[in-house]
Amino acid sequence: MSGLEVSPFDSHYGLEIDEATDELVRGHVPVREFLLQPVGLVHGGVHASIAEALASLGTNVGVVPDGKIGLGQSNHSSFLRPMSAGTMNAVARRRHRGRTTWIWDVELTDDEGRLCALSRVTIAVRDRSQR
Amino acid sequence: MSGLEVSPFDSHYGLEIDEATDELVRGHVPVREFLLQPVGLVHGGVHASIAEALASLGTNVGVVPDGKIGLGQSNHSSFLRPMSAGTMNAVARRRHRGRTTWIWDVELTDDEGRLCALSRVTIAVRDRSQR
Amino acid sequence: MSGLEVSPFDSHYGLEIDEATDELVRGHVPVREFLLQPVGLVHGGVHASIAEALASLGTNVGVVPDGKIGLGQSNHSSFLRPMSAGTMNAVARRRHRGRTTWIWDVELTDDEGRLCALSRVTIAVRDRSQR
Amino acid sequence: MSGLEVSPFDSHYGLEIDEATDELVRGHVPVREFLLQPVGLVHGGVHASIAEALASLGTNVGVVPDGKIGLGQSNHSSFLRPMSAGTMNAVARRRHRGRTTWIWDVELTDDEGRLCALSRVTIAVRDRSQR
Numbered sequence: 380m381s382g383l384e385v386s387p388f389d390s391h392y393g394l395e396i397d398e399a400t401d402e403l404v405r406g407h408v409p410v411r412e413f414l415l416q417p418v419g420l421v422h423g424g425v426h427a428s429i430a431e432a433l434a435s436l437g438t439n440v441g442v443v444p445d446g447k448i449g450l451g452q453s454n455h456s457s458f459l460r461p462m463s464a465g466t467m468n469a470v471a472r473r474r475h476r477g478r479t480t481w482i483w484d485v486e487l488t489d490d491e492g493r494l495c496a497l498s499r500v501t502i503a504v505r506d507r508s509q510r
Numbered sequence: 511m512s513g514l515e516v517s518p519f520d521s522h523y524g525l526e527i528d529e530a531t532d533e534l535v536r537g538h539v540p541v542r543e544f545l546l547q548p549v550g551l552v553h554g555g556v557h558a559s560i561a562e563a564l565a566s567l568g569t570n571v572g573v574v575p576d577g578k579i580g581l582g583q584s585n586h587s588s589f590l591r592p593m594s595a596g597t598m599n600a601v602a603r604r605r606h607r608g609r610t611t612w613i614w615d616v617e618l619t620d621d622e623g624r625l626c627a628l629s630r631v632t633i634a635v636r637d638r639s640q641r
Numbered sequence: 642m643s644g645l646e647v648s649p650f651d652s653h654y655g656l657e658i659d660e661a662t663d664e665l666v667r668g669h670v671p672v673r674e675f676l677l678q679p680v681g682l683v684h685g686g687v688h689a690s691i692a693e694a695l696a697s698l699g700t701n702v703g704v705v706p707d708g709k710i711g712l713g714q715s716n717h718s719s720f721l722r723p724m725s726a727g728t729m730n731a732v733a734r735r736r737h738r739g740r741t742t743w744i745w746d747v748e749l750t751d752d753e754g755r756l757c758a759l760s761r762v763t764i765a766v767r768d769r770s771q772r
Numbered sequence: 773m774s775g776l777e778v779s780p781f782d783s784h785y786g787l788e789i790d791e792a793t794d795e796l797v798r799g800h801v802p803v804r805e806f807l808l809q810p811v812g813l814v815h816g817g818v819h820a821s822i823a824e825a826l827a828s829l830g831t832n833v834g835v836v837p838d839g840k841i842g843l844g845q846s847n848h849s850s851f852l853r854p855m856s857a858g859t860m861n862a863v864a865r866r867r868h869r870g871r872t873t874w875i876w877d878v879e880l881t882d883d884e885g886r887l888c889a890l891s892r893v894t895i896a897v898r899d900r901s902q903r
Contacts, residue, residue: 456585
């Protein structure tokens with residue numbers, strides 16, 4: 380695989396990619412019953428998964444052509460406003476393009492454009508042979 | 511719901527709880543095809559989801575009897591060693607029990623006991639009526 | 642004290658505030674010998690301290706008039722590019738204004754405007770009597 | 773310099789090292805007036821600085837003999853209990869020793885042994901020539 384497809388896990392929770400460059404990636408996930416935690420809100424792990432997916436994809440857009448691969452190193456997600464319905468909209472913006480790590484800020488908003496979660500994701504860049 | 515069940519999303523990716531107190535929670539997830547990212551490793555979002563679930567559950571064991579509920583506030587997961595097969599084993603240990611936040615450290619290990627991910631999860635404690 | 646002054650520790654490492662509202666705070670620190678770590682680069686703790694100071698100050702601009710106080714809850718600083726001379730310039734932008742927590746993103750740049758560090762700081766808002 | 777001394781900044785805020793191996797580092801800082809923030813508590817930047825110092829030192833104990841150097845990559849400090857007097861006691865324990873990054877957990881306690889702050893610090897390992 381090239382590293383640029385929506386992955387099996389991303390398909391499993393319903394991520395769709397709307398745009399992907401090595402500087403900005405956008406995607407969305409419709410809120411469905413199976414994404415909820417016990418009290419009926421979207422599980423924080425879904426927010427974190429979306430952020431991880433977009434940051435990895437954007438990094439791979441940049442590094443796969445050079446024979447490298449991006450692997451998640453750190454994902455710090457802050458949950459600001461619970462969601463329970465509608466669509467989760469996510470935008471990942473690259474903040475740093477280093478030799479060995481890329482850093483992305485990911486914002487998740489609801490259908491009214493309110494900020495629901497913020498993630499900072501660090502992706503390590505490795506030679507494909509090394510991983 | 512009481513906040514103590516395995517949630518719809520946790521069932522969706524396969525979490526099973528082995529032990530749950532307000533100080534320690536253990537669970538596991540068998541690695542299956544649908545948990546992988548594009549290059550065949552377990553998606554970082556799965557690690558983050560497990561950590562979020564265990565920390566929330568342990569907090570709820572402690573606060574639900576008092577009419578309160580734990581809601582994820584921050585999840586910082588570091589990915590140390592990729593997994594591609596076997597069972598993800600997770601242990602969450604409470605590090606702080608404050609009036610408004612609880613903090614948990616979660617370790618994920620593979621079948622050989624090697625540390626694969628570390629998460630620090632902060633759970634906000636709210637009145638159920640407030641959330 | 643009102644919570645709005647430059648604090649003793651901030652004076653000790655040399656912070657000067659250039660602008661402070663409850664949405665944006667700017668400050669700077671001249672790099673001096675006593676800010677360095679063993680190999681001659683600015684110590685990461687200085688970056689973290691500046692971020693903590695700006696986020697706390699901006700929150701206090703907003704909450705002190707209401708009889709509340711902001712107390713640092715979490716500071717996650719990522720170090721992107723080492724500095725060894727010149728001026729550290731910092732801008733803190735508020736990302737979330739909740740009832741109990743405010744979240745700020747802080748960027749540190751060097752004299753050429755290059756991004757050297759990024760911090761996400763969560764400030765807890767408490768009643769002054771409670772703290 | 774070898775990377776193993778207490779640095780200029782660490783001296784500036786008063787860090788003393790009690791023990792340093794590549795798996796565990798201990799140090800302490802007496803609380804003094806110049807370490808406080810506006811409302812008389814120890815500034816969060818001091819906690820973060822201590823954590824950064826111990827994690828860097830422990831990594832350098834391990835990598836400097838191989839011609840490498842540890843440089844702080846990420847410092848995530850959570851503040852649990854404010855301090856205003858006494859001694860800040862810190863213990864850093866290595867959690868991961870990778871080829872390119874080491875991860876440390878740092879605990880800060882007061883004179884009664886109560887946990888006041890927790891930090892997770894990631895140190896990047898570089899060739900000295902590369903930095």
